[in-house]
Amino acid sequence: MSLRFYDTATARLRDFEPLVPGQVSLYYCGATVQGLPHVGHIRSAIAFDQLTRWLQARGYRVTAVRNVTDIDDKILAKAAASVGAEPADGVIPDEPWWALAYRFEQEFSRAYDVLGVQRPTYEPRATGHIPEMHALIQRLIDAGHAYPALDDSGDVYFDVRSWPAYGSLTRQDIDDMQAAPDADPRGKRDPRDFALWKGHKDTDPETAAWDSPWGRGRPGWHLECSAMVTKYLGPRFDIHGGGLDLRFPHHENEMAQSQAAGDGFANFWMHNGMVTFEGEKMSKSIGNTISPAQMLAEASPRVVRYYLGQAHYRSVLDYRPTSLQEAAAAVERIDGFIAKAEAKVGEVRGSAADLPEAFGTAMDDDLNVPQALAVLHDTVRAGNTALAAADLETARTSLAQVRAMTGVLGLDAVQAPAAASGPEHSALDSLIQDLLRERGDARAAKDWARADAIRDSLAAAGIVVEDTADGALWSLEQG
Helix, strand or coil: CCCEEEECCCCEEEECCCCECCEEEEEECCCECCCCCCHHHHHHHHHHHHHHHHHHHCCCEEEEEECEECCCHHHHHHHHHCCCCCCECCECCCCCHHHHHHHHHHHHHHHHHHCCCCCCCECCEHHHCHHHHHHHHHHHHHCCCEEECCCCCCCEEECHHHCCCCCCCCCCCHHHCCCCCCCCHHHCCCCCCEEEEEECCCCCCHHHCECCCCCCEEECHHHHHHHHHHHHHCCEEEEEEEEHHHHHHHHHHHHHHHHHCCCCEEEEEEEECCEEECCEECCCCCCCCCCHHHHHHHCCHHHHHHHHHCCCCCCCEEECCCHHHHHHHHHHHHHHHHHHHHHHHCCCCCCHHHCCHHHHHHHHECCCHHHHHHHHHHHHHHHHHHHHCCCHHHHHHHHHHHHHHHHHCCHHHCCCHHHCCCHHHHHHHHHHHHHHHHHHHHHHCCCHHHHHHHHHHHHHCCEEEEEECCEEEEEECCC
16 A cells, blocks of 8 residues: 545545655644643644654655744733733743743643654744745735735735635635634724734734834734745645644635745645543533643653554544553553563564554554554564463564554653663662562462562552563553
């Protein structure tokens, strides 16, 4: 099977051929850094990290760009609300908007790093690309697709009715769309026209404005991505990605303004699904949210990464109170096999050449991670069977395959407790081995009460003991 992805713009699976042979240009929407990352942000980042890793495994050189929106209405509103506020979680009194944005940008970076999301090739900030935005606006005005506001606000708008293809990404008719809420409609020709440039208001900080041919102001949200992606990936590139919630209006407006300016823009549009809580949309107002920080307090990064990356990227990922325990059990099976196999055959590093054909077929088919995970667990079972039969050559092959698959899925990018090493691990191993020998002596003497007591005390400390034909093995409990 050839590599193929679902393209939102055409609503069908398409064979993927990069515009430049051997190279892939990928842009996906990063965070608007107004607050702490939520689970939807992290799921999206993991989905496109999996995509990047798979393209690399298939031999492509990937240039990945993920933006940071560091100027936005919500950022300014959060900073304004901090004036005179009391110190609280997420609130620093009298914090400038640019400091708030940078602080939360660092929180996103930490979350990405903890969960093994590769850093993109480049991560541009919107505030660093004002000249490119001015140039794009002027191109649109010159082409008859944008106009300065009809009042004296200093705004500049995209004329949606001037572009016949407007609405094609989400297959909507203009007359059925809601008005764009991003600026005062009094200066618009049509309520659906969206802001490319927002004139400075007296209530805005002076630092949140830049000189422009249309007066001091700041960029509109949609304009930022179009200017940044074309600067780094060119007027036409392979893949544009983001969360399903960004299709409209953000991606619809991006595509319209870029193509109206004469750019071919994205060849594929890929969107990841949302995260729900027991079948319901997550909402702070009804208290059914779970944050990445809460997940990491309950489970290891490896388990959280497994959970957030286990569903097909286009599907809804539903969170339930047992979700992390189920993910932990799955990770424990994988790590348990790796630990036992390495104890027998030594450390083995898998490569793309070790990937099972069925795994490759699944990933080539629109990044079918659930099917790929089924192949991974089948290989773990086959490896355990080989170990039980003392078939070390087959066990070594299975270990190389498992290592290759976990690498592609990014599970090796976060620390696995079973792979612990260093002096602390050596000291712990020495103490546990003494207890295991004592337990073995008790079992030989048929002192079952003593043997069970040792095992129970180890279990209470989070240490799992597995009895094998070659003696007892131990590992740290997952999660």
